[in-house]
Amino acid sequence: MTERSRSGCPINLSLEVLGDSWSLLVLRDMIFGGRRHFRELLNGSEEGIASNILASRLRNLVETGLLTRQPDPTHRQKVIYSLTAQAIDLVPVLAHLGAWGTRWLPVSAELSIRSRLLADGGPALWQRFMAELRAEHLGVPADPSPGGQPVRERLQAAYPAVLSDG
Amino acid sequence: MTERSRSGCPINLSLEVLGDSWSLLVLRDMIFGGRRHFRELLNGSEEGIASNILASRLRNLVETGLLTRQPDPTHRQKVIYSLTAQAIDLVPVLAHLGAWGTRWLPVSAELSIRSRLLADGGPALWQRFMAELRAEHLGVPADPSPGGQPVRERLQAAYPAVLSDG
Numbered sequence: 637m638t639e640r641s642r643s644g645c646p647i648n649l650s651l652e653v654l655g656d657s658w659s660l661l662v663l664r665d666m667i668f669g670g671r672r673h674f675r676e677l678l679n680g681s682e683e684g685i686a687s688n689i690l691a692s693r694l695r696n697l698v699e700t701g702l703l704t705r706q707p708d709p710t711h712r713q714k715v716i717y718s719l720t721a722q723a724i725d726l727v728p729v730l731a732h733l734g735a736w737g738t739r740w741l742p743v744s745a746e747l748s749i750r751s752r753l754l755a756d757g758g759p760a761l762w763q764r765f766m767a768e769l770r771a772e773h774l775g776v777p778a779d780p781s782p783g784g785q786p787v788r789e790r791l792q793a794a795y796p797a798v799l800s801d802g
Numbered sequence: 803m804t805e806r807s808r809s810g811c812p813i814n815l816s817l818e819v820l821g822d823s824w825s826l827l828v829l830r831d832m833i834f835g836g837r838r839h840f841r842e843l844l845n846g847s848e849e850g851i852a853s854n855i856l857a858s859r860l861r862n863l864v865e866t867g868l869l870t871r872q873p874d875p876t877h878r879q880k881v882i883y884s885l886t887a888q889a890i891d892l893v894p895v896l897a898h899l900g901a902w903g904t905r906w907l908p909v910s911a912e913l914s915i916r917s918r919l920l921a922d923g924g925p926a927l928w929q930r931f932m933a934e935l936r937a938e939h940l941g942v943p944a945d946p947s948p949g950g951q952p953v954r955e956r957l958q959a960a961y962p963a964v965l966s967d968g
Contacts, residue, residue, distance in 0.1 A: 642849035644900060645911025646903030646917045649831050653907060657814075664813050683808035696967025722906045729898045730813060733815035736895055737812030740888045741819060751812045 653700050657695050658685060661724055663702065664730060668750055670788055672716050673708070682747065697723075718773040727762050729770070730757065731755060750791040761787060819866050821960055824851060825859050829868065829889055830896060833935065836954055837881050839874070848913065863889075884939040893928050893935070897921060916957040927953060 642648055654660050661683060671677050678690055683800075687695075694717065697703040702723040708716040734751030736741055753763065765787035771778040785793070808814055820826050827849060837843050851859075861882065863869040868889040874882040900917030903909055909917075920927065931953035937944040948950055951959070 641908075643913060644908070645830075645848055645913040646848055646907065646909045648823075648827060648903075648913075649907040649909055650903035651826060653903075654823075655818035656822065657820075660817060663812060664811075682811055683814055704924075713865045723900060725905065729895070729902055732895045733816045733900050734812040736891060737816035737819075738812075739891065741812065741815040742807075742810070743812045744816055747809060747811040793868040 639716055653702070655693070655700075656698060656745050658689055658696060658770060659702075660726075660730070661685070662690065662693050662697065663726060664717075666703075666717065666719055667724075667727065667730065668788065668791060670792075672718070673714060719769060721770065724766050724769045724773065728759070746795060753794055755792055756788075772781045818870070821859070821862060823862060824855055825868075826892075826896070827851070828859050828863065829885075830854065832883065832885055833890070833893065833896065834871075834954065834957060836958075839880060859875075861917060863968070885934065885935060887940060890932050890935045890939065893932050894925070897928055912961060915963075917961045919957055919960055923953075 637686075641652060661681075662677060662685070665671050665680065669676075669680060671680055674694070676688065677694075678685065678687055681690075686776055694703065694705075698705050698717075702720055704720060704759045706716055706718065708714040731751075731754045734748075735755040738748050738751045738755070754765075767778060768775040768786055768788065784790075807818060820829075827847075828843060828851070830835050831843055831846065835842075835846060837846055840856065840860070843860075844851065844853055847856075860869065860871075863911045864871050864883075868886055870884045870886060872879040872884065897917075897920045900914075901921040904914045904921070905966055920931075920945050933942075934943060934954065936942040950956075
């Protein structure tokens with residue numbers, strides 16, 4: 637990658653790897669939405685990602701080492717995508733980006749509740765969430781559970797609660 | 803903006819406002835490089851941004867409220883760009899993105915030293931840096947100085963030190 641990089645600045649290299657904004661949205665849907673199959677990512681997309689864009693972004697994310705791709709052991713003919721450690725390490729970046737958007741942009745209540753909970757939880761919650769993602773995607777044994785509901789479930793449970801308020 | 807947004811998700815809206823990756827690099831050069839004129843941003847670009855791309859990104863950043871544009875009081879016929887509070891609030895996002903790139907990508911030593919110092923300094927350093935940027939760009943009176951070298955000078959001083967090691 638170094639040869640064709642615009643510069644060795646860490647911010648520039650990060651933006652080159654994350655590519656256009658669709659790539660980060662695909663990672664967001666895998667991280668926060670728990671989606672791991674092409675159809676789930678396509679049909680569940682709030683932004684209406686096109687099938688060809690999704691396919692090219694998934695291919696690119698695998699090539700740059702942010703995702704891996706395996707046959708799904710539970711579904712013949714299906715492929716399952718997994719986050720790598722490098723992708724899971726984006727959780728604090730996404731938490732800060734979501735918090736910034738929530739402060740400054742006209743976000744919708746139902747789609748910003750997860751960002752608010754994540755920002756409120758701070759680094760301790762992000763670390764716990766990352767440990768859960770490592771257990772799920774990398775098979776890393778989880779730490780002895782601190783008890784309570786897993787972080788993603790907690791974030792997702794807040795979503796219908798906001799909808800029913802509206 | 804809401805009408806043509808892909809969704810009201812704070813991560814999506816943030817990515818829509820920040821646009822393509824050049825926009826964030828222009829903000830990076832203003833925030834960390836202290837550049838405020840078109841020529842400085844063009845000639846100092848590590849990534850070799852093209853003049854027409856820079857012009858369109860500056861126009862877009864003004865339209866979306868991340869920059870303001872005024873005649874430069876010290877140079878006739880020159881325009882000076884200022885960061886808005888919304889842009890200054892991106893410092894923690896850029897700090898996390900730079901730290902992620904430094905951990906996972908083949909960054910160059912001289913361009914990653916600022917990211918390392920910023921990551922090591924943590925939220926306390928980012929807050930101090932943001933207060934300095936607000937004083938410089940928004941005319942907000944600085945807090946009684948905690949003493950010592952301003953953060954940007956400290957980050958920039960590390961850069962030639964790494965070069966002379968090389």
